[in-house]
Amino acid sequence: MTHRPVLPGPAGTAPSRNETPLLSDRLTEWARTRGVGERAAVAALIEEGDVLARGDVRDLLVVENRAFVFCDWSRFEARYRCSLVLDEGEDAFLTLVLATAFPRLVPLWKVEVLGERRLGVVLRALACLGGPPPSPWEPGHDVRGYGDRPGRGRRERVVVPGPR
Incomplete structure (x- = not known):
């Protein structure tokens, strides 16, 4: 199984017609059709970079060919502790x-x-599980500093008195 690099090449270079897109791009595309947890997990793997760059991790986690790519989470979970040599942090x-x-x-x-x-x-991946941040225009949300209120889009400065 041949894997493309996880990280993109130099900025401004477009892949040739015969070149397969980067693994990170293919995984991101696949994750768009999955649930929020899988999307967050794929984003975390790509952002961290070092673990997914390991061939043994990719071989156990990622199933790919020219037509498709996906993360086989259940296979990975069942085997990663006995198949991979990982440090505590990994x-x-x-x-x-x-x-x-x-x-x-x-x-x-x-x-x-x-x-x-x-x-x-x-922490960023876990934050994704909670859904998008609330809009400042939702009812009950503190809207000071937004829209046509005083401050015109800037937060009001709060001065906290020092000790006397």
């Missing part, structure tokens, strides 16, 4: 990504070994 990251794709109980102590970069990726 294991924690993949455990949380799997829990994003298909909700399950995950011990929160896993976040302790993620590191700041991977923690940010996981």
Whole structure:
């Protein structure tokens, strides 16, 4: 099975007609037809980059040919701990990504070994599960600083008095 690189080439270069699109682009396209959890999990894998760049991870997780590509989450979950050599951070990251794709109980102590970069990726993926952020124009939302109110699109400055 041949895999295309996850990361795009130099900016401004278009793929030739005979060239297969990047794996990240193909996975993103596939994920658009899936549920919010799978979309968030694919986005996290692509954003993090290092884990998906590993051939052994891709071979176990991604099923692809010229016609299609998809993540086989159940096969991956069943085999990744016994088939892959992972450090603590990679294991924690993949455990949380799997829990994003298909909700399950995950011990929160896993976040302790993620590191700041991977923690940010996981938190963004989890935020996707909550849906889009509320619109400032929805009823009950604080709209100060929006529209035709004083401030014309800027947040009002709040001055907090210091200690006396």
